[in-house]
Amino acid sequence: MKLLRVGAPGQEKPAILDADGKARDLSSVVGDIAGDTLLPETLGKIAAIDPATLPELEAGRIGPCVGQIGKFICIGLNYSDHAAESGLDVPKEPVIFMKATSAVCGPNDTVLIPRNSVKTDWEVELGIVIGKGGVYIDEADALDHVAGYCVINDVSEREFQIERCGTWDKGKGCDTFGPIGPWLVTRDEVADPQDLRMWLEVDGHRYQDGSTSTMVFGVQHLVHYVSQFMSLQPGDVISTGTPPGVGMGQKPPTYLKGGETMELGIEGLGQQRQKVGRA
Structure with missing residues (x-):
């Protein structure tokens, strides 16, 4: 579905x-x-x-495919080639950070560059939506806890994230930095979440062109791993990392200025399209 x-x-x-x-x-x-x-x-x-x-709905705005998200959990540096373009080692264990739930918006809503931003960037990511909750989940049972999958743009402000002291969260949780959707595709319709093409373009230029097959830690391990540190509950979302091609990794680095259009998608999970504005 x-x-x-x-x-x-x-x-x-x-x-x-x-x-x-x-x-x-x-x-x-x-x-x-x-x-x-x-x-x-x-x-x-x-x-x-x-x-x-069922009654047909008139065409209109598509909201985030999950409502009332309790936790918006993200995994950093989960593609080896993205870690390389970031100048960082592949982590021995998944890197976990949190994205503010107030960042969540619809897949085609305007993304706003925050005030004082100089390095706003993009990241196409596979999202896991939790169905059955749990804690200390066995890896062998992890997929039983997945309701489905979705497309996420993990929009990031790199100066806030890396250069402004502390954890990554302040560069990840700005308003509109979490477009989710268009659909939640239930697990039964995704034969292999580790074999999905994914891409992102800015103004028609393809920057990211990858596959979930190159994830360091796969979906099954991530659900198990995250549950060792916090309980997972229905409607929690895990964003699983991005392939190479982010703005920070370009030579020279390329960041959003305002006025651009981002388009991105994952095979079988739909596409997003966002205009970039300024707060």
Whole structure:
């Protein structure tokens, strides 16, 4: 299934794509694509419905594909070639940082360069959406805790992240720095999350062109690993790192100034398109 949320910010309706790619209203079935809706039993209930029997929603803004996100967990330097372009060693264990949930926005919403920014950058990433919660999850059971996958643009301000002291979070959590969607694609529709093409372009120039096959730590290990340090709950999101081609890695480095258009996508998970503005 491809689940999505349609409507103005704060007024999104839960929806499912039908066979013709039309959004069908799930409001009579679930309150939102969030929390307990992502449990296996609820997803099974949705899967049993013929989307053609549901009202069609008018075309409009697509919101983030998950609502009421409790934790927005990110993994750094999880592609060896991205670590190399950053001038850093491949980590021995996954690097975990958090992105503010206030950064979350729709896949086609405007991304705003924050005030005093000089190094705003892009990162196409595979997102994991947690379904069944858990803590100390065995690696062999980790995929049972995944509701599905989505596209994420982990927008980053490199000066705030690297040069302004402390952890990475201040360069990662600015408003609009977390476009998510367009869809949550349920796990049964993704045969192998470690074999998905991914790409990102700015104003038509392709900067990132990679594959989840080159991740250092795969989806199964990441769900297991993160759960050793915090409980995972339905609707939590894990963003799994980016392939090479970020602005920081260009020679010379290339950063967003405002007025550009970013387009990005992951095979089978849809595409995003964001205009870049300034706060």
